[in-house]
Amino acid sequence: MIDLLNTDEKPKDECGLFGIYGHNMDVATMTYYGLYALQHRGQESTGITVSDGKEFKNHKDMGLVGEVFNEKILAPLKGHLAIGHVRYSTVDSGLAVNTQPLDFRYLKGLISLAHNGSLINANEIRQRLALNGSVFQTTSDTEVIVKLIARYGQSSIEEALMKMMIDIKGAYSLLVMTEDQLIGVRDPHGVRPLCIGKKGKSYILASETCALDTVGAEFIRDVDPGEIVIIDNDGLRSIHAMKSSEQAFCIFEFVYLARPDSNFDGRNVTLVRRAMGRQLAQEYPIDADIVIPVPDSGVPAALGYAEASGIPYMEGLMKNRYIGRTFIKPTQKMRETAVRLKLNPIRDIIEGKRVVMVDDSVVRGTTSKQIVQMIRNAGAKEVHLMVSSPTVKYPCYYGIDTQERNQLIAVKQSIEEIREYIGADGLHFLSLEGMVEATGSSKDSFCAACFTGEYPLGISKRVGEYPMEQEVE
């Protein structure tokens, strides 16, 4: 599905992490390239902290990786280990103070953190710390985590991390850097991804394998749920701190969030999406003339649908590649213009055809309605919207910014009512089983709470004393 007119329907990608312990390389530039590959996980701010064994150097700002960094800015970031972060953030919190990594000095020296995920008991911990005299500058979970680590600062860093993991509940993949250690931590359920790569003698930790490919590193393995991975001059060692018996990897990474060329648990994302499309064709076979995707995210599933159904695949919607983040919103009168600026139907492909249009997910339904209308105006005889995931009915508490529950169209309306609303001749959502089947794993290895309402880690409670909104990281 597309993000149309800034009234984005899509769940927001959360954050991306990249860390490297390098040997004879420019770690800041490597991190820059790694973050470039992870840009889809967060476009609002980015930062890099580098350590030379003694001191940290840091640069972070609002903006894309390519805007925030240049040669001149990277040049002084000398060192042999680095961590970097890309972040999506809400407008209100769009302040430099909230960008990551966060650097601190504590009892044992310097420490830098970058975080992907969301805690459910951050406010309880915050209150506990405040009673003990802590102050907070941000509303971020990351600051809570670092202050917990500092409280356990009399221990070694490994022990401090293990104690901290006992305190915090929720979804997190963390990169921690000290003067001379690069550490990766993944929550006991393994909700958010984190993987290990190697390039020569240098180790890399990254949210997705596409970042390893980009820097020419070899994929070693995923970090295990509950694992702490410590990389220093002696290489890599691991502590399996507190693995949960239940796995809960976010299935939405497969559906939409991750980059198509990444692999999770050995499965390639684009192939899983294509399998979802094939599954969709089996569940909802239809007599039609062409299959078209909603670009770009609907392409793999549309190819899968076409493959399984034998209906020809055509690119019937042209996406403008130059739509930037700033953009003059049209008046109501020019509403259609604005949609067409992003997405233009090709009449010569669509006219007179029975069209199957494939999208990866539908959240609020307003964009789908606009696109269906455009396809009709371009002369389609029929328009059937096929969605390669189930209906989204529940908010995410584990690091993804979905809409408020009352904006999720499937909460209040039946599929038939949604079909009428968007004006399609047919509307079908892939079954939960079909979606899981396409991943090749079993249902109990995933968190699919946004579809099912079953939250494997529980949900967060807001505590009275700290009424700050929690942010997605």
Added chain:
Amino acid sequence: MIDLLNTDEKPKDECGLFGIYGHNMDVATMTYYGLYALQHRGQESTGITVSDGKEFKNHKDMGLVGEVFNEKILAPLKGHLAIGHVRYSTVDSGLAVNTQPLDFRYLKGLISLAHNGSLINANEIRQRLALNGSVFQTTSDTEVIVKLIARYGQSSIEEALMKMMIDIKGAYSLLVMTEDQLIGVRDPHGVRPLCIGKKGKSYILASETCALDTVGAEFIRDVDPGEIVIIDNDGLRSIHAMKSSEQAFCIFEFVYLARPDSNFDGRNVTLVRRAMGRQLAQEYPIDADIVIPVPDSGVPAALGYAEASGIPYMEGLMKNRYIGRTFIKPTQKMRETAVRLKLNPIRDIIEGKRVVMVDDSVVRGTTSKQIVQMIRNAGAKEVHLMVSSPTVKYPCYYGIDTQERNQLIAVKQSIEEIREYIGADGLHFLSLEGMVEATGSSKDSFCAACFTGEYPLGISKRVGEYPMEQEVE
């Protein structure tokens, strides 16, 4: 094919034009949207001039449409007619003075010009004008054209344009605006495109039909070769000034330059490209496992090849959507990183496969070499590069920035030598006839000089007194 590491192989898109004579609408914002749709035709600078019947207001700068304009800048550009321009320009000429439209005051009042194309006798005219006391601020053809018009300024604007057309030789689509007229001019051979649209009572002139779609206008017709179209408060009238008996529409617009959702002469670009792919499959049938495109421009031909050959179509190369115009170039050592930053092969798709890879054109061959290598490294058993156009052997003098002739790989090397250079198992170029066939028109309606060396309008000579480099507009 992709533009890799700023060592762009692709012929550069030249310029894009958009003009509107509006009734009850915000013409500046309409032009902004139109230029957004034409952004692929020029990313270096852009400008808009608006007339309110008495005065011109203008804003132009280096940068993308979305960077140069915002609400605050557009707000004061009040009027009922406007012309806009997007432009590719070489680095050296990247000066505000060279951005278009160019506004002047002459004997009859105000005049603004925007130009797409290239003259072959600009320097001769320049010298002629200088002898008569003219001064020049730019090296652009546009300034030459406007000064010619001014020399004939005692005549009506139509007559001045007709006289000017007798003087100038070359390829040009022009938008001319006076205080209360919007005028379109296309050269007698019709090399560069220009079309007419209508939205309510308002008329629009644009380089491509995708711009008409974007602003919700209806396509009326292409401007004829040699035609002058004058739009004012009374509507549209036309003068067929000096049509050539030979048509010479640039076939490279179909091959690569134009946006897939545009139509020329009633033919949709993406369908023509798909037909080129089918044609390629007929000319070079091959036993392979998968067909993959070089994204984005190779996609339609790859789909056509897959369709005609029956070999499955897979998206085996992931393109990073966040690569901006500024970008830290990697050291030689990190060369592969840089390529993978833009384009990453998906091993799970490619490994163990005999791969047909489809690209739209090959100019220097260095990028092809890198991609073929990447595909091999990802485990392909065989890689066959199929190119949906013939070998490019001759520079363009009509408005496209091709490489210097000695950089065109096909000039010095045979196809077999190129195949060896890029390291492919097979390399095939679509035949001239096959390419033309796919357009559905006859060969003599096109300029295909970059493939054939037959220049229908002749080539430019540089004149001693004015040794300024000519620029593409």
Added chain:
Amino acid sequence: MIDLLNTDEKPKDECGLFGIYGHNMDVATMTYYGLYALQHRGQESTGITVSDGKEFKNHKDMGLVGEVFNEKILAPLKGHLAIGHVRYSTVDSGLAVNTQPLDFRYLKGLISLAHNGSLINANEIRQRLALNGSVFQTTSDTEVIVKLIARYGQSSIEEALMKMMIDIKGAYSLLVMTEDQLIGVRDPHGVRPLCIGKKGKSYILASETCALDTVGAEFIRDVDPGEIVIIDNDGLRSIHAMKSSEQAFCIFEFVYLARPDSNFDGRNVTLVRRAMGRQLAQEYPIDADIVIPVPDSGVPAALGYAEASGIPYMEGLMKNRYIGRTFIKPTQKMRETAVRLKLNPIRDIIEGKRVVMVDDSVVRGTTSKQIVQMIRNAGAKEVHLMVSSPTVKYPCYYGIDTQERNQLIAVKQSIEEIREYIGADGLHFLSLEGMVEATGSSKDSFCAACFTGEYPLGISKRVGEYPMEQEVE
């Protein structure tokens, strides 16, 4: 007097010129320093063009010298001669296209121009040129001048300049640069200043001697009215082209415009201003306790008044040195705050005192009113405003931006009425004779039209066909 709240009362400084023909030096950086010294003559835009004997290189933009130029921008401006310009311009014309120097190519090669002054027959010439086919991009006199030179382009540059000088009427100091010549031209009446300096073998032309001091050059002499000075590799030669019998040097340069450390015709500006203050004390002796200046421009005259009267000089008004060009305007309610932001009275100095306050000129009177009020609020027993020039009653047509005539307070009101309006106990203006006396020259060597209405060069007429507003340069 101060410029308060952007409702500047002061006649605007016009333009500043600096040119150098260098031997073994970095001419661009020298010009940068020279323009820095002339910044008071124009703060809106600046530019430098450099010639290396073959080509011009140019950089210009809106902003102060220190903002527009830096090492990186100056580095590529290699050459051995250069001209530079600082400019005041009205808001509407604040476009890069109007910044100077203006560079052109004409029949004989390259030419660059920078101009200080204003023509009175520019529109007539503009119309004459347009009839002959000329087009204009700007409303500036400079473009008219360069097009006239081009019309005479078959002649040598000296002859072309001499012919041009016959055509144009008005005030002008010009720098003209060809590939290998630096030329200075001053109008026959010598209205605007231009002087010659030498540093080693290198020659310099500049608007004021302070620029010579700054670059360490020796003052040689002023350029004579009507003189053309040509500097090339052979040194300096001069043509006295068309000297008028009447001199008309702008007396306002002495009153306010020029920098205190500059000399004109051998007279130091700050000493002349001090003499004006002494003269004022002789014309209007008063019984008072302290003399205070309106900083900064009123300081020399206040010192002169104190010296002649024997009344102690105190700095009773503190000027904020950090007020930049951008500035949040206060609401009406905070009006006084805004004034005090720029200028704060020191109560301990003023309270209980009879105050003589000296300013150099009064144009609209609104600022004077505010300052007098502030002085009273700070506890002054009496406030007498002494102005070291006569009442300004007539607009300038020769290169200074005075207010519209109906905004000049002295046009409609008597001195007594003005005194009442500004709320002073006394108000006195230096007599015309006293002002001239202080310069040490005779009245007929000056243009004092703004005070007398006697325009030695006539005034400009606006021509119907070219109703563009003329700008000050």
Added chain:
Amino acid sequence: MIDLLNTDEKPKDECGLFGIYGHNMDVATMTYYGLYALQHRGQESTGITVSDGKEFKNHKDMGLVGEVFNEKILAPLKGHLAIGHVRYSTVDSGLAVNTQPLDFRYLKGLISLAHNGSLINANEIRQRLALNGSVFQTTSDTEVIVKLIARYGQSSIEEALMKMMIDIKGAYSLLVMTEDQLIGVRDPHGVRPLCIGKKGKSYILASETCALDTVGAEFIRDVDPGEIVIIDNDGLRSIHAMKSSEQAFCIFEFVYLARPDSNFDGRNVTLVRRAMGRQLAQEYPIDADIVIPVPDSGVPAALGYAEASGIPYMEGLMKNRYIGRTFIKPTQKMRETAVRLKLNPIRDIIEGKRVVMVDDSVVRGTTSKQIVQMIRNAGAKEVHLMVSSPTVKYPCYYGIDTQERNQLIAVKQSIEEIREYIGADGLHFLSLEGMVEATGSSKDSFCAACFTGEYPLGISKRVGEYPMEQEVE
């Protein structure tokens, strides 16, 4: 004395504070104006935090007040109380994270701090806090102070502040803001200034009275040494927490740091400086022709010297008002050019004269040497440099950035040796007694440690565990 070529000799102004508890006013804009008036106390960064009783809003950045803030940025800063800060900082620490005010959430809610001064036991406290689990993001004293307050967070804010004052040693004027309280704190010795103003029912706290004048507020009184002033909706109340028996107001505020129109302890700064000049004339009467100031800071003392000696006062050095913070440094060859860019002697005033030149202080002596040379080159017969303060021999530990001790010229050289070094015919420094006498107060009410080496508060020790450089605030 002037700051020349960024090799500034002057002790750096430290920080400026402005806070307001407003009734029916735009407190953000008021703070903006107040900070504009205090800009001389810090030009590197600035920030404002506003409270609406529930939430804080903050904006801060590197740059001048006029650069960092504009209407658009101030508009959302709604509330009824605010604090603001201007800051000088060293280049290395030029990071947004170090700008003030610093905002935190602690047990009792929100708290914001702005600080002027320097602690001498910050590192000891830092270490103490770290042992207890604290982390630090900055090297600033302000963060130490806020963490101490939080440690005492179970107490009321007044009690927490009183406990904190027992812990910290050093010079500090503090503004503290909670959701609904504006609090001012001044250290027990009263080293740095802080005053109280009132505008209608609104209270203001500011570093200098010039800020009160600027916003149209009435001066109430200085905050007492050791006093805590709490302003809320009920008005102002005061706690005299821990006044020292010894006063130690920084005498350098009178000599150079403060703005001439400010008053401390009822004494006007410019009048004190003038008295210093008179004192200087009494201590060192000389037979000379003119007295000239080194602008701008030498002006009041020069006027005093002239008044007492009867020697005429002339402005013989012209200061360029347009030298910005960025500036192209000249090559060694053009060294003199660079000096003259900032300061140009007026030959017609100086030539043939015996010159007394008055400056406020001499630190390293290099600038004095350059200026004396310039005056000689302009033809002076004799040059006597008179300095209106004693020799600076000791570094400041209380909030001013003086040079390293080995750069203070008076440490190693006698006055006679300095005279020779700078090339003056005479060199005289005001006596300590003379300087104090001019203030009208007694010696024991001041800190004059930079002149005497007697540090009334002791000096700071660096602690091993926290080898971070302390910054001036």
